[in-house]
Amino acid sequence: MRTVFDCTHGFVAGNRAHATSKAYPMRPERILADVRAALPRDALICTDVGWNKNGVGQQFPIYEPGTIFTPGGYATMGFGAPAALGAKLARPDRAVVALVGDGGFGQNPALLATAFEENIAVVWVIMNNHAFGTIAGLENAHYGTSFGCLFERNGDDCDGIDLIAYNLMLDLGFPEDQIYRAVIRRDYDGEFHMVTLWFERADDPWVIDTTGAMTMRMRRLSELPGWTPAVIFNSTGHYTVRKLETIRVGAR
Ligand SMILES: Cc1ncc(C[n+]2csc(CCOP(=O)(O)OP(=O)(O)O)c2C)c(N)n1
Numbered sequence: 451m452r453t454v455f456d457c458t459h460g461f462v463a464g465n466r467a468h469a470t471s472k473a474y475p476m477r478p479e480r481i482l483a484d485v486r487a488a489l490p491r492d493a494l495i496c497t498d499v500g501w502n503k504n505g506v507g508q509q510f511p512i513y514e515p516g517t518i519f520t521p522g523g524y525a526t527m528g529f530g531a532p533a534a535l536g537a538k539l540a541r542p543d544r545a546v547v548a549l550v551g552d553g554g555f556g557q558n559p560a561l562l563a564t565a566f567e568e569n570i571a572v573v574w575v576i577m578n579n580h581a582f583g584t585i586a587g588l589e590n591a592h593y594g595t596s597f598g599c600l601f602e603r604n605g606d607d608c609d610g611i612d613l614i615a616y617n618l619m620l621d622l623g624f625p626e627d628q629i630y631r632a633v634i635r636r637d638y639d640g641e642f643h644m645v646t647l648w649f650e651r652a653d654d655p656w657v658i659d660t661t662g663a664m665t666m667r668m669r670r671l672s673e674l675p676g677w678t679p680a681v682i683f684n685s686t687g688h689y690t691v692r693k694l695e696t697i698r699v700g701a702r
């Protein structure tokens with residue numbers, strides 16, 4: 451007879467590849483595993499509804515009583531992000547994190563004003579799949595459609611902080627055929643990152659890293675050995691890049 455213990459351990463073992471995967475876009479299992487690893491054991495976790503809640507129930511160890519707050523029962527979206535504010539007010543000594551989907555995070559925008567006004571320091575981890583993903587999945591399974599569940603316009607999911615840099619540069623008048631968004635793979639650890647590329651010169655673009663996560667100043671791509679663009683795109687062109695030497699998009 452299989453025990454609950456066997457099943458749980460079987461699941462964890464079977465899930466390990468996803469939880470450590472370097473796939474791009476990042477897998478939700480990896481987000482949960484990384485968040486858990488980064489947090490103290492007594493951190494307060496608030497979930498919303500969607501992959502975050504389901505995933506936490508399934509594969510996010512809770513170590514101490516009273517450290518998980520999740521909307522059971524009717525599973526109301528819009529709970530997790532503001533609940534974290536309340537948790538932090540109650541326990542300012544604890545780290546507080548909300549795990550929330552992009553759909554759920556849009557339910558209660560006023561929480562941003564409250565957090566700012568009251569200076570409440572919480573972390574919202576937004577699991578962004580450009581969709582009411584769990585509902586899209588159910589709709590697909592039952593009716594073969596994802597009607598009303600995907601956040602996009604003309605096929606563009608309008609996502610990413612790099613999009614701000616991209617649009618700003620276009621607004622400032624940089625030529626449209628010189629500005630591209632790119633998914634870059636960093637060779638030494640296999641992680642992916644999104645940046646804006648400015649092809650001032652056709653063969654060696656400037657890298658504009660809006661988050662500052664990867665570079666501290668503007669560099670040319672040639673100064674960043676081991677950064678391999680995987681995809682480069684703007685509204686008119688889309689390139690899958692196999693070799694750096696093949697990038698000459700500005701010269702088209
Ligand atoms: C107030 C409310 N409306 C609708 C639902 C039904 N519902 C459950 S999950 C979900 C989608 C959540 O989307 P998101 O927050 O992006 O998470 P994801 O499913 O993409 O992981 C919806 C619409 C709900 N639970 N609560």
Ligand SMILES: [Mg+2]
Binds near residue numbers: 551577579580582
């Ligand atoms: Mg979503």
